[in-house]
Amino acid sequence: MKLYYSTTSPYARKCLIAAHELGLMDRIQVTLAAATPTARNAELVQHNPLGKLPALVLDDGTALYDSRVIVEYLNTLAGGSLIAAGDGRWDTLVRQSLADGILDAALLMRYEVALRPQEFQWADWTRGQGEKIRGALRHFEATADAWTGRVDLGTIALASALSYLDLRFPDLAWRDTSPALSSWQAAFNQRPSMIATALKG
Numbered sequence: 119m120k121l122y123y124s125t126t127s128p129y130a131r132k133c134l135i136a137a138h139e140l141g142l143m144d145r146i147q148v149t150l151a152a153a154t155p156t157a158r159n160a161e162l163v164q165h166n167p168l169g170k171l172p173a174l175v176l177d178d179g180t181a182l183y184d185s186r187v188i189v190e191y192l193n194t195l196a197g198g199s200l201i202a203a204g205d206g207r208w209d210t211l212v213r214q215s216l217a218d219g220i221l222d223a224a225l226l227m228r229y230e231v232a233l234r235p236q237e238f239q240w241a242d243w244t245r246g247q248g249e250k251i252r253g254a255l256r257h258f259e260a261t262a263d264a265w266t267g268r269v270d271l272g273t274i275a276l277a278s279a280l281s282y283l284d285l286r287f288p289d290l291a292w293r294d295t296s297p298a299l300s301s302w303q304a305a306f307n308q309r310p311s312m313i314a315t316a317l318k319g
């Protein structure tokens with residue numbers, strides 16, 4: 119199977135971390151691709167009409183997207199335990215959604231400054247996205263005791279989100295107000311899956 123990804127895509131990184139954790143990397147051919155809302159990638163669009171990364175194309179040509187579908191597919195394929203069984207499933211998936219929400223807001227901020235012509239940039243928009251990020255970080259910080267120590271889709275998504283903030287928004291200085299998250303990230307970043315998939319801007 120073939121994974122379209124980019125070295126700066128935190129959603130794609132989430133899939134790669136999961137694939138490493140599940141021992142599936144030898145079954146995945148990674149294919150570099152570039153995509154932005156203003157520059158669609160013709161090859162990628164053939165598989166994902168939204169033109170977004172990541173997309174996973176199975177050997178029979180079936181395309182899977184978005185990242186939440188891909189990681190769940192990989193977990194099922196490997197018979198993995200990245201999603202808790204029973205009621206714990208919802209906790210795992212909600213933490214993944216919250217971490218992905220950090221990324222959704224961060225990507226909108228990124229596109230606002232990197233793609234939108236300066237005369238059209240809107241400070242209130244950027245401020246609003248920043249509030250979403252800070253709110254989500256506060257929630258993760260306050261609930262850290264409940265999920266620290268787990269390796270699941272929630273913590274994988276969170277690790278990927280924090281690394282994207284480090285890459286694109288160091289001025290956010292999220293560690294200043296998130297000591298539990300900060301020490302959790304330092305430990306989680308030592309995992310081979312994290313080392314092998316570091317974002318490169």
Ligand SMILES: N[C@@H](CCC(=O)N[C@@H](CS)C(=O)NCC(=O)O)C(=O)O
Nearest residue numbers: 127129153154155170171172184185
């Ligand atoms: N919800 C999607 C988000 C994917 C996404 O926004 N990917 C970015 C790269 S990090 C992208 O492809 N952007 C191009 C675009 O929005 O057209 C997922 O989880 O996979």
